[in-house]
Amino acid sequence: MATEILMPALSPTMEEGTLAKWLVKEGDTVASGDIMAEIETDKATMEFEAVDEGIIGKILIEEGTEGVKVNTPIAVLLEEGESADDIADAKSEPASAPAPADKEQSAPTQSKPAPEPQVDAAPDWPEGTKLKQQTVREALRDGMAEEMRHDENVFIMGEEVAEYQGAYKITQGMLDEFGSKRVIDTPITEHGFTGIGVGAAFGGLKPIVEFMTFNFAMQAMDQIINSAAKTLYMSGGQMGAPMVFRGPNGAAARVGAQHSQDYAAWFMQVPGLKVAMPYSASDYKGLIKTAIRDPNPVIFLENEILYGRSFDVPDLDDYTVPFGKARIWRTGDDVTIVSFGIGMTYALEAADKLAEEGIKAEVIDLRTLRPMDTPAIIKSVMKTNRLVTVEEGWPQGSVGSYISSVVMQEAFDYLDAPVICCTGKDVPMPYAANLEKHALVTTAEVIEAVKKVTYK
Amino acid sequence: MAAKKPSEKAAPSNISAEELKAYYRDMLLIRRFEEKAGQLYGMGLIGGFCHLYIGQEAVVVGLEAAAEEGDKRITSYRDHGHMLACGMDPNGVMAELTGREDGYSKGKGGSMHMFSKEKHFYGGHGIVAAQVPLGAGLAFADKYKENGRVTFTYFGDGAANQGQVYETFNMAALWQLPCIFVIENNQYAMGTSQQRSTSSPEIYERGKAFGIPGEAVDGMDVLAVKAAGETAVKHCRSGKGPYILEIKTYRYRGHSMSDPAKYRTREEVQKMRDERDPIEAVRTLLLTGKHASEDDLKAIDKEIKAVVNESAEFAKNSPEPHLDELWTDIYATEIPQEA
Numbered sequence: 001m002a003t004e005i006l007m008p009a010l011s012p013t014m015e016e017g018t019l020a021k022w023l024v025k026e027g028d029t030v031a032s033g034d035i036m037a038e039i040e041t042d043k044a045t046m047e048f049e050a051v052d053e054g055i056i057g058k059i060l061i062e063e064g065t066e067g068v069k070v071n072t073p074i075a076v077l078l079e080e081g082e083s084a085d086d087i088a089d090a091k092s093e094p095a096s097a098p099a100p101a102d103k104e105q106s107a108p109t110q111s112k113p114a115p116e117p118q119v120d121a122a123p124d125w126p127e128g129t130k131l132k133q134q135t136v137r138e139a140l141r142d143g144m145a146e147e148m149r150h151d152e153n154v155f156i157m158g159e160e161v162a163e164y165q166g167a168y169k170i171t172q173g174m175l176d177e178f179g180s181k182r183v184i185d186t187p188i189t190e191h192g193f194t195g196i197g198v199g200a201a202f203g204g205l206k207p208i209v210e211f212m213t214f215n216f217a218m219q220a221m222d223q224i225i226n227s228a229a230k231t232l233y234m235s236g237g238q239m240g241a242p243m244v245f246r247g248p249n250g251a252a253a254r255v256g257a258q259h260s261q262d263y264a265a266w267f268m269q270v271p272g273l274k275v276a277m278p279y280s281a282s283d284y285k286g287l288i289k290t291a292i293r294d295p296n297p298v299i300f301l302e303n304e305i306l307y308g309r310s311f312d313v314p315d316l317d318d319y320t321v322p323f324g325k326a327r328i329w330r331t332g333d334d335v336t337i338v339s340f341g342i343g344m345t346y347a348l349e350a351a352d353k354l355a356e357e358g359i360k361a362e363v364i365d366l367r368t369l370r371p372m373d374t375p376a377i378i379k380s381v382m383k384t385n386r387l388v389t390v391e392e393g394w395p396q397g398s399v400g401s402y403i404s405s406v407v408m409q410e411a412f413d414y415l416d417a418p419v420i421c422c423t424g425k426d427v428p429m430p431y432a433a434n435l436e437k438h439a440l441v442t443t444a445e446v447i448e449a450v451k452k453v454t455y456k
Numbered sequence: 457m458a459a460k461k462p463s464e465k466a467a468p469s470n471i472s473a474e475e476l477k478a479y480y481r482d483m484l485l486i487r488r489f490e491e492k493a494g495q496l497y498g499m500g501l502i503g504g505f506c507h508l509y510i511g512q513e514a515v516v517v518g519l520e521a522a523a524e525e526g527d528k529r530i531t532s533y534r535d536h537g538h539m540l541a542c543g544m545d546p547n548g549v550m551a552e553l554t555g556r557e558d559g560y561s562k563g564k565g566g567s568m569h570m571f572s573k574e575k576h577f578y579g580g581h582g583i584v585a586a587q588v589p590l591g592a593g594l595a596f597a598d599k600y601k602e603n604g605r606v607t608f609t610y611f612g613d614g615a616a617n618q619g620q621v622y623e624t625f626n627m628a629a630l631w632q633l634p635c636i637f638v639i640e641n642n643q644y645a646m647g648t649s650q651q652r653s654t655s656s657p658e659i660y661e662r663g664k665a666f667g668i669p670g671e672a673v674d675g676m677d678v679l680a681v682k683a684a685g686e687t688a689v690k691h692c693r694s695g696k697g698p699y700i701l702e703i704k705t706y707r708y709r710g711h712s713m714s715d716p717a718k719y720r721t722r723e724e725v726q727k728m729r730d731e732r733d734p735i736e737a738v739r740t741l742l743l744t745g746k747h748a749s750e751d752d753l754k755a756i757d758k759e760i761k762a763v764v765n766e767s768a769e770f771a772k773n774s775p776e777p778h779l780d781e782l783w784t785d786i787y788a789t790e791i792p793q794e795a
Contacts, residue, residue, distance in 0.1 A: 008498025011714035012505065032491055033510075033708070033729065035722070044716030051495045070500055155600070181600070187630070192589050192623025199593015202578050203528070205600060206791075226583050227590055235571035236562035237785035239578070271786050295788035 002057055002082055004073035010039060010046045017041045018066045019074060028056045030077070037063075037074070054079050117375030120325050124282065125314040134313040136306045139281035140170055143288035144208060146318070148178055151206060154292055155182040157197060158210030158247075167212045168248060168307055194220035194245070198227045198297075201241035206292060211247035214263050214301065228297040229272030244291045246300035249277070250342060250392050251429055251440060253305065260429035262393035264341070267299040268369040268402070274323055275370040277301040279344035281311035283367050286321030294323070303342045324371035328380075332360030335450050336380040338403060339390035340366040343441065346422075347390045350446035359454060369399060377403060378411045385416040386453040390446055395423040417453035422446050471679060473747035479521065479678045480738045481756050483513035486537045487735060488764045489546055490709075493536065493553055493567075496768060497713050502553045506567045509537035511708035514734035515640050516541035518681025519608055519701075522689050526603070530578040530591040531610035533568035534640075534707075538610065542575045550767035556774035563777040564785065585611055585618030588637070592628045595635035595698075606634040606692040614645025616659045622666075625698070629666040632697035636688045637663070639700065640675070642707040647719040660702035670700030676732040706732065 007017065018040040024030055030050040037048045057078040061068055068074065134142075148154045155178075160167045162175040162185040175183045186193040190211065197209040211217045217224065224245060232240030250262035267275045274296055276287045284302070291298040313319075329344070330351055339347040344365050351361040362380050366372060381387050387407055389400030400421030407419055425439045450456075467476060490508040497506050509516075512534075520541045523529075531538045539549050544560065552559025552570050560570040570580040578594060581587040591609025598605040615621065616639055628635050639659050643650050650657060660670035669691070673684040681703060688699040706728045710717050717725075742748040 006499060009500045010498070012503060014714075041714070043714060044718075046710075046714070046716055047722075048498075049494075051491050070498075187623075187626060189623040189626065191620045192627055195586065195589025195620060195624065196593040196596055196627060199530075199578075199590035199595075200597045200600070201593070202590065203594040203597025205597045222583055222586055223589065227581070227586055231571075231579070232788055233785045234561055234565040234569035235579070235785075236560065236564055237788070238561075238571045238573050240788050242788070242791050274787075295791045 001079065003052070003054075003077050004060075005036070005075040005077055007061070007068045007070050007072045007074050008039070008048055009070045010041050010048070011043055014041045014070060016067050016069045019061050019063055019068050020045060022059060022063045024056050026056050026059055030054060030056060050077075052077060055082070057082070117378045119373070119376045119379050121328070124286065124321060124327065125316065125319065130315040131312040132315050133310045134281045134285075135308055135310050136281045136284050136302075137168070137170055137308065139285035139311075139313050140288055140302070141172060141174070143285040144171075144292070145174060145177065147289055147292040148174075148182065151292075153204065154206045154208065155184065156208040156210060157184040157186050157193060159186055159188055159212050161185060161210050166210075168304060170307070171210070190216050190219040191223065194223040195227065197243060198223050198241050201228070201243040201297075202231070202239055207243045208292065209243065209245050211245065213259055213304075214247050214249040215259050215261055217245065217247070217263070224273075224297070224299075225270055229270050232296070233272060240295065241297045242295045244288070244298045244300050246288070246291075247302060248304040248307070249301035250303055251424075251436070254431060254433060254436060256431045257428035262391065262424065264301060264369055264391065265393050265397055265399050265402075267301070268372075268399060272297065273370060274298045274368065275301065276323065276368045277341040278367055279306065279341055279365050281309070282313045282319070283321055283327070283365075285313060286319050287323070287367065289318075289320045290323055293320075301341060306342055321367065323368045324373050325367070326373035326376040327365045327367055328376070329363045329365055330361070332362040333384055334360045335386040335388060335454055336362045336364060336377065336384045337388050337390060337446065337450065338364045338366060338377055338400075340369060340399070341391075343390040343392060346441055346443045346446050349443040350450065353443070353447055354450055357456075359450060359456065361450060374403070374406050374410070377407065381407055381411050382414045385414055386450075387415070387419045388422060388446060388449045388453060389419070390422045390441060392424045392440055395421065395426050398423050417455070420449040420453055422449050467741045467745050467747070468679065473742070473745075475521070476738060476742055476747055477752075477756070479517050480735065480742060480753070481760065482517045482520070482541060483678065483735045483738065484756065484760045485546070485763065486513045486517070486540050488760050489540060489550070489767065490536060492764045492768050493550070494709070494713070496550075496554065496771070501772065502567065503555065504566055505533065506553070506713045507534040507711065508709045508713075509534055509707075511728065511734075512640060512642060512675065512705045513537060514678035514681050515638070515675050515703050515705050518678045519638065519685040521678075521682040522685030523606075523608065524689075526576065526605050527689075528576045528578060528591075528594045528598070528605060528607040529610065530587045530594060530607065531580070532584060532587055532612065532615065533580070533582050534612070535568065535570065535580050539570060539572070539575075539577055542572075542577050544570075544572050544575050544577060546763055546767040547770040550771035551774045554771040554774070555776065556771060557777040557781070558770065558774035562781055562785075564781065585615035585621055587611060588615065588618075588621045589624045591637075592624045592633050592635050592698075595628070595633040596631065599631070599633055604693060606636060606689055608636050608638055610638045610640055612645065613639060613641040613643065613650050613654065613659060614648070616662070617645070617653060622662075625663055625666045625668055628698040629663075629668050632695065634692040634695075635698045636685075636692055637668075637698060637700045639702040640705055641702055642705050644707070644711070644719065646711040647715070649719065658702070660700050663698070663700040668698050668700055670702060673701055673703045675703035675705030676734045676737065678734055678738060
């Protein structure tokens, strides 16, 4: 049966084109793959090949015709044994329109929280639990080691994690306990070993990929975002990367611009990733265990300065902290200070000093940035009517600016003052001691911001 | 590649008529499927980027003949051939191309992003060479689990110039990963010929610096590809670490659908089609060796045409994904289980 040959779309954006030249004439026999015509698109001149075999029965659009719409019949192809008389019966194979989706559908939007946000305010551990003092470093290692004892598919890889015992001694003792199969020194090759880690996760393992610092993870950004974060979605839920990327993030002390960046806001932006940035030792332990068990890629942002700080850690066999649950460190009615990671140091110091002046601040530690416990922020702002955010990262596109936009959209009527985002300064990190101190957010700046929003 | 007439060679005696016919059928399925995909693209039913595999069919069909159940494969975005060769359903692949709910990724991946846990196909990756460390990672997982599987990690001559390939070679050799690096050298990285992009043309030799053995293979000869694949599989499965196959092949169509093909002559493409076509070569072997008659092959052609037409109909009629799908599969709620 005769078939119509239609004007093809030859680029992702082509709607019409010029039929520049016919390379076949009526009566010619063509086979699949033969070039039949040259067609000019908006971008280039393209060759148009035959898909089926047959005889060119009639050319419907003359060469040189401009503005031929995609899917317009341009010629008729006859099968063996047919003649031009059969053209009247030509069956056109027009592009069938996509099966219509339900007309009633509209893209579901994320539901807005109810005016009274539901907040999980349960304490992290039961009253009366025995506590012990531990550094962040010890708590983090204990958390990882506990999970490795529970699940043979968990392993850790990174630079100097094994024989050196960790560049920051986080993995101290782990090689001895778990052996070189599960505690793996890599060459200095972030892009490569991150990709291998992601592939191992696709293959059914649960890798912990340690970056000596997250600054080096820039070399591996493609594997983290394009391979780890997006595969579950791209595969329609068939496979993903259950794994943890961890290491120190943000400024340490006097290590200069290339070793001092806070990546919280970068990673927080990516659907498919979860992002934790704990402050206290108990949260390091509870969140790393949750991160390792999570079936998704988790970015675990640590801080070198916090590694040596001691906190109360509950003496429990299996202590975990859920993602998306903020911790309220102190309650107050006058202002809400929201922070995370090392930013909590400034937030808590500022709250102490403000209390001496009679200003009662409520201090919220987000602990995880994705998912983020925005209901806890909204609920607090409804009470205090004022909000200051604190972080060491840069101001433009900061975590604070996101929080500020959420609060404006969901609790605008409760605000008695503009939200102030205290951030690191908008400069690469300088080396000189005095300059570095000024480049970071300071307690004094947090106090000043609180006074501004409380009009004191 | 020297021009050789397919008819100058006879089928080796250890290849059965059934095997030859199977390779013919599998390669023809890829070719006809890709032609149909090109047609659907022209009709506006397939959008975005669409990279056809026409001309390279012997690579995946030859290597799949050397693979065993449970072995893994991963590739870049010119991936339709790999999926069909490892046994994925043409209907599901075509429906993904048209962005419909019955596609392998429910319409959310498209031409470049399809996966099948069941067939151990790990994508379908859009960033040139990113699949190379991912493939080594799959092999890492197999070695960790001591399950005896190997991974076929496919990439092109263009990807072979990315740094992460050599980072991966280093670790794959260091850790003796059961990974076959398959370089599909179709001679053009998009529109840049190998001569204009590559300082040393013998890509298979680039493993030498890491102690990885490699060999060049005639990628227009499915039997040569299969034989090389068997050598590589044996090497990897016996615990000797990675192996490199540089398979010299040729892509007849453009890099993607919107390729004006100004970087090579029409005569060059036509010469390849006339003299080195991998499907014609097997067809000739079948006929001259009297393993099949013209009628037998016509029956296969007809069968393939029906499969491909059915996939196109299926892909046109499958509904678009429900809008709720926009919000699913962003986060998993449980650890995915192995197939």
